Amino acid sequence: MPTTFSGTVTLIDTFEQTRTDLSITDYTVELEKGTINDRFLLEINIHNVITSLENENGSNVLNDGGVHKFIKNDNMYILRNGVIYDAQGRKVE
Numbered sequence: 001m002p003t004t005f006s007g008t009v010t011l012i013d014t015f016e017q018t019r020t021d022l023s024i025t026d027y028t029v030e031l032e033k034g035t036i037n038d039r040f041l042l043e044i045n046i047h048n049v050i051t052s053l054e055n056e057n058g059s060n061v062l063n064d065g066g067v068h069k070f071i072k073n074d075n076m077y078i079l080r081n082g083v084i085y086d087a088q089g090r091k092v093e
Contacts, residue, residue: 012041019043 009022013029020027068079076087084092 008043008045010043010045012043013039014041015039 007023011020011022011027012018013020013027070077070079077092078085078087078089086092
């Protein structure tokens with residue numbers, strides 16, 4: 001299911017000294033077999049970050065049935081159909 005993303009994800013290739021905005025283009029690279037450490041970095045800039053899931057009355061502000069990303073205590077979470085997942089898609093108890 002497609003979702004909207006408000007922000008940018010930039011792939012930084014430290015070997016080639018390039019920055020690629022993955023929200024507008026793809027990045028392809030062919031590497032030799034083995035381990036590549038410290039070559040690639042992801043820079044994530046999120047706009048319109050939700051800082052609270054409740055309004056002043058204590059009710060959930062995200063009851064629209066959509067998929068929402070939010071940050072709480074410096075961790076990113078995903079809310080979908082009333083269930084909260086961590087950034088790797090694992091259900092949060």
